[in-house]
Amino acid sequence: MVQSQLHVETDEALLVLRSRAFATDRQLDAVASDVVERRLRFTPEDA
Numbered sequence: 001m002v003q004s005q006l007h008v009e010t011d012e013a014l015l016v017l018r019s020r021a022f023a024t025d026r027q028l029d030a031v032a033s034d035v036v037e038r039r040l041r042f043t044p045e046d047a
Helices: 002-006 010-023 028-036
Strands: none
Touching: 002 010, 010 028
């Protein structure tokens, strides 16, 4: 979903997820769950 939102490759999408998890002091799977549940959406400024 992050790939689609940002129009990036898989490795960059994972970096974005990991960066958000680190910046918010949350587990990666919790951030990923928010994306899947549509509670979190990334914009090009996040890439």
